[in-house]
Amino acid sequence: MNKNIKLEVRNITKVFGKHPQKGISLLNEGLSKSEIFEKTKQTIGLDNVNFEVYDGEIFVIMGLSGSGKSTLLRCLNRLIEPTKGEILIDGQNITDMNPEELRNTRRNKLGMVFQNFALLPHRSVLDNVAYGLEIQGIPKEERYLKALEAIETVGLKGQENSRITQLSGGMKQRVGLARALANDPDILLMDEAFSALDPLIRSDMQDELLSLEDRVQKTIIFVSHDLDEALKIGDRIALMKDGEIVQIGTPEEILTEPADSYVSRFVAGVDRSKILTAESVMKRPDPIISINSGPRVAIQLMKDHGISSIYVVEGKNRRLKGIVMIGDVLEALKKGKSLESVMIPDTPRVAPDMPLKEVIPLIADSQYPLAVVNDSGKLLGIIVRASVLGALAISGEIEQDEVPEEKASEESASGDKIPEEKPPEEKTPEEKTPEEKPPEKTVSIGKNEGEDGQPPEGSGGSGNIINNGIDSGPVPAEAGANNGAPAKAPDRSDTMPGSEVKTC
Amino acid sequence: MLIPRLPIGDTVEFAVDWVEGNFGIFLDFISDQLDFLITGLKDVLLFLPPELFILVISLLAYFAGKRNIKLAVGTAFGFFLIQNMGLWVLSIETLALVLSSALLTLVIGIPVGILCAKNEMLYHIVKPLLDLMQTMPSFVYLIPALIFFGLGNVPGMIATVVFAMPPAIRLTNLGIRQVPKELKEVADAFGSTGWQKLAKVELPVALPTIMAGVNQCIMLSLSMVVIAAMIGARGLGYQVLFGIQRVDISMGFEAGLAIVIIAVVLDRITQNLSPR
Numbered sequence: 001m002n003k004n005i006k007l008e009v010r011n012i013t014k015v016f017g018k019h020p021q022k023g024i025s026l027l028n029e030g031l032s033k034s035e036i037f038e039k040t041k042q043t044i045g046l047d048n049v050n051f052e053v054y055d056g057e058i059f060v061i062m063g064l065s066g067s068g069k070s071t072l073l074r075c076l077n078r079l080i081e082p083t084k085g086e087i088l089i090d091g092q093n094i095t096d097m098n099p100e101e102l103r104n105t106r107r108n109k110l111g112m113v114f115q116n117f118a119l120l121p122h123r124s125v126l127d128n129v130a131y132g133l134e135i136q137g138i139p140k141e142e143r144y145l146k147a148l149e150a151i152e153t154v155g156l157k158g159q160e161n162s163r164i165t166q167l168s169g170g171m172k173q174r175v176g177l178a179r180a181l182a183n184d185p186d187i188l189l190m191d192e193a194f195s196a197l198d199p200l201i202r203s204d205m206q207d208e209l210l211s212l213e214d215r216v217q218k219t220i221i222f223v224s225h226d227l228d229e230a231l232k233i234g235d236r237i238a239l240m241k242d243g244e245i246v247q248i249g250t251p252e253e254i255l256t257e258p259a260d261s262y263v264s265r266f267v268a269g270v271d272r273s274k275i276l277t278a279e280s281v282m283k284r285p286d287p288i289i290s291i292n293s294g295p296r297v298a299i300q301l302m303k304d305h306g307i308s309s310i311y312v313v314e315g316k317n318r319r320l321k322g323i324v325m326i327g328d329v330l331e332a333l334k335k336g337k338s339l340e341s342v343m344i345p346d347t348p349r350v351a352p353d354m355p356l357k358e359v360i361p362l363i364a365d366s367q368y369p370l371a372v373v374n375d376s377g378k379l380l381g382i383i384v385r386a387s388v389l390g391a392l393a394i395s396g397e398i399e400q401d402e403v404p405e406e407k408a409s410e411e412s413a414s415g416d417k418i419p420e421e422k423p424p425e426e427k428t429p430e431e432k433t434p435e436e437k438p439p440e441k442t443v444s445i446g447k448n449e450g451e452d453g454q455p456p457e458g459s460g461g462s463g464n465i466i467n468n469g470i471d472s473g474p475v476p477a478e479a480g481a482n483n484g485a486p487a488k489a490p491d492r493s494d495t496m497p498g499s500e501v502k503t504c
Numbered sequence: 505m506l507i508p509r510l511p512i513g514d515t516v517e518f519a520v521d522w523v524e525g526n527f528g529i530f531l532d533f534i535s536d537q538l539d540f541l542i543t544g545l546k547d548v549l550l551f552l553p554p555e556l557f558i559l560v561i562s563l564l565a566y567f568a569g570k571r572n573i574k575l576a577v578g579t580a581f582g583f584f585l586i587q588n589m590g591l592w593v594l595s596i597e598t599l600a601l602v603l604s605s606a607l608l609t610l611v612i613g614i615p616v617g618i619l620c621a622k623n624e625m626l627y628h629i630v631k632p633l634l635d636l637m638q639t640m641p642s643f644v645y646l647i648p649a650l651i652f653f654g655l656g657n658v659p660g661m662i663a664t665v666v667f668a669m670p671p672a673i674r675l676t677n678l679g680i681r682q683v684p685k686e687l688k689e690v691a692d693a694f695g696s697t698g699w700q701k702l703a704k705v706e707l708p709v710a711l712p713t714i715m716a717g718v719n720q721c722i723m724l725s726l727s728m729v730v731i732a733a734m735i736g737a738r739g740l741g742y743q744v745l746f747g748i749q750r751v752d753i754s755m756g757f758e759a760g761l762a763i764v765i766i767a768v769v770l771d772r773i774t775q776n777l778s779p780r
Contacts, residue, residue: 074689077693079689079692079693102695103695103696105695106692106693106694106695107694107695110693111694112689112690112693114686114690115686116684116686118684118686118687118690120687120690120704120705120708120709121709122708122709122711123708131690132695135694135695135697135700136695179694183694189693
């Protein structure tokens with residue numbers, strides 16, 4: 001996404017009432033909205049709102065009713081005159097335009113879709129869609145041609161001569177959308193456009209808006225009171241409360257880094273599994289083993305990390321080959337076989353942008369961690385049960401974010417080589433449980449465990465492997481979750497898609 | 505009572521005399537124009553032979569009623585009855601008076617109604633006037649109308665216009681105000697000019713309500729027929745008045761029946777003209 005600023009809102013304030021300037025001066029004095037209302041009967045609709053909308057993005061303004069979101073949207077095309085502030089579209093300030101200039105801007109740059117469709121009941125679908133062109137004086141044939149194109153874009157082909165009263169709610173809003181598209185505006189203003197539709201239709205329309213957005217590349221400013229909707233379609237979301245913007249950010253930022261308690265209360269009920277993606281919950285594949293390494297190395301790695309399975313990769317690009325289990329590797333070591341011969345190649349793999357919702361059933365059925373693999377087969381990370389559960393609980397996420405990044409860079413430097421030396425691991429209370437076992441019970445296999453400079457905790461972990469064997473799936477998984485870094489590892493940043501939420 | 509009697513009646517009389525004295529020529533000019541309208545319409549309607557007229561109005565009823573055959577037959581029967589009672593010319597005179605009054609009412613009433621919907625101040629001024637026009641006994645209009653325009657059809661028409669105006673203004677105003685806010689926003693958001701908004705959004709959406717006003721206006725005009733006859737308006741109203749004065753039941757009843765027939769036909773046609 002290019003980051004050209006399409007629309008810029010600077011210090012927009014709206015005071016409703018007969019003496020708006022009084023309200024403004026009291027606001028400047030720092031009085032609260034309720035104090036101002038008591039004193040002057042002026043209602044503060046918007047209080048010093050600032051934001052920017054980038055070219056081609058879907059910007060969602062969201063908030064509860066009365067938060068000023070519709071007022072804000074209407075200020076953008078001056079259906080409501082802002083009391084103070086500037087609105088720049090392509091650098092042009094529309095707040096000081098004369099009626100003629102404003103009309104031209106509305107005709108050419110701003111399309112609007114309304115909550116209750118707002119179709120003209122006396123007109124056919126075609127004439128409704130052509131309305132914006134008709135008032136520009138475009139000849140009938142040309143405007144019908146463009147209108148038909150727009151009708152086709154929204155999937156209503158064949159309905160152009162229907163009467164409005166014959167259409168269902170979803171179809172009506174398609175007409176509303178087509179009407180806005182027919183003018184070919186740069187910016188679409190959508191005022192609770194899907195709120196009046198029933199849930200299934202609403203969901204369909206959201207999907208279609210997203211696919212439409214991919215095709216026509218409009219800048220969309222979408223007002224919604226539905227957080228799920230906002231998270232689903234928004235590239236960025238501005239959360240409003242009492243006429244002010246509380247937080248602006250991507251859906252993930254809103255979810256994972258709420259600016260204040262209002263936002264976190266707001267997002268508390270969200271089904272995170274729909275928003276978060278495989279990429280956002282995976283941990284770095286640490287450790288991994290090269291396919292050329294011997295069984296002995298694999299055993300040592302598993303022992304060091306307290307895990308019962310390890311992913312096998314090939315080459316500098318870390319192409320995923322498969323997974324080996326501790327039991328099989330021990331067998332291979334005894335019989336002198338290669339690592340590849342005991343590798344399980346068809347491990348479950350998921351794409352980085354797969355929604356968590358779809359990941360959950362996979363991981364529930366899988367006895368190994370899930371491998372997150374990009375299009376070229378590179379192993380990006382692994383998902384263990386604990387990291388999924390952690391991501392679904394708010395506190396879990398914040399904890400994960402606190403994992404220091406130095407580890408990540410260390411690991412990425414080691415590439416496909418087997419890490420010879422491990423930095424001290426982040427220890428969380430859960431991981432300490434196995435340490436309570438006395439170290440002398442540990443059965444040492446292969447190399448001398450002291451030689452890699454591992455702290456005693458590490459050997460405690462390795463003892464755990466042996467004691468539990470292959471069946472101990474959940475235990476290493478838990479350990480893995482705790483030393484897993486979030487999706488911040490620098491070596492992966494280049495593969496991050498712009499907005500994984502879109503694919504929900 | 506210490507307060508002396510306020511000379512309200514005398515003041516109004518003085519004002520009426522003053523207008524008559526100073527604007528006499530202007531009033532005569534208006535009178536001529538209106539008379540021309542009524543007689544012109546009457547002549548056109550009378551130009552058609554009754555049979556052809558009945559056919560035309562029945563077809564009108566048929567198509568206005570969205571191919572309502574019952575309405576067409578009823579209309580044909582009603583007008584046939586009028587002709588049969590020998591009241592044809594009088595009925596046409598009444599029809600001409602009623603239609604031209606209604607036309608004048610709407611030409612003034614609809615724009616005023618639109619302005620009232622757009623301008624809160626104007627509406628606050630017009631509203632009490634409308635109340636006055638509706639509640640003042642209609643006989644009272646007759647006196648100034650008589651003074652300004654003399655005897656005949658024109659003062660009758662003026663009295664009728666005053667009486668029938670309020671619903672035209674009120675319902676137009678209501679219709680425009682009731683246009684959903686979102687539709688007005690659509691007009692603005694897509695960059696309509698004020699006229700485009702009015703012509704392409706507000707008036708079409710308000711049309712059913714405005715048509716109800718048109719219907720009311722025609723009905724009220726008809727109800728003024730007899731009263732207008734008191735100052736010399738010709739037609740069925742005069743016949744009814746004549747019947748009352750002479751206690752001629754058959755004459756009064758027949759003329760009254762003809763008025764009812766015209767009323768019902770006009771009502772049905774205008775009601776059906778309004779969309780949905």
